[in-house]
Amino acid sequence: MRLCLTVLLMLLALPSAAVIETYEFSAPELEVRYRSLSQELRCPKCQNQNIADSNAPISKDLRRLLYQQLEAGATDQEILEDMVRRYGEFVRYRPDFDRNTVLLWLAPLLFLALGGALAAVVLRRARGGPTQALDSDERARLDALLADKDRAQ
Known part of the structure; x- marks a missing residue:
């Protein structure tokens, strides 16, 4: 028990493996656009992760490229067209x-x-369909069956 607790404490003391990339944007609007576009672009390697959430090397490269294009003055449409040209329509979560x-x-x-x-x-x-009324023969037969049932009890 003591060994398990020691191992658990050692594991908790390890630094987090997640690397958080920070970019210095020249304008706050660019950071908003960066976050929006990185949520909309899918990681080409990962199945269902956008480039903002993925730690794959290709996603890191795409985030850096996205930052560079935004700082260079590219519009959202130009960036999306460039990504689609390179990786196909799969790279977009909301294709045209x-x-x-x-x-x-x-x-x-x-x-x-x-x-x-x-x-x-x-x-x-x-x-x-609608139920049909019994004719006289069917009614007589039903009455006879019910009477037989009552006598049997």
Whole structure:
């Protein structure tokens, strides 16, 4: 027990492995744009991380490049176009609406419409049609069955 506690305290005493990069921006607006763009750009190596959250070397390079482009006066659109040209549309979390991404943007609406249509069909079938009244022969047979049941009890 004492050994476990000692090891735990030693591990807690280690410095954090996360490296926080800080850049000195010439204007506060550039820092806001930097944060926004780094949240919007996906790490090319990582599956579902943006470059702001990733510690992959490529993400560090992309953050440095983003900083340099912002300080050089590039617009957000120019930076995004440059990143897409280098890494493809995958690098953007919100790709533009064009013929290559039309399915990506419309698929949720299509699935929602198909789900609604399926629910309507299931509900319509579950309700069934209107009940029909029994004719005199069916009524007589039902009465006979009920009478037999009462006698059996």
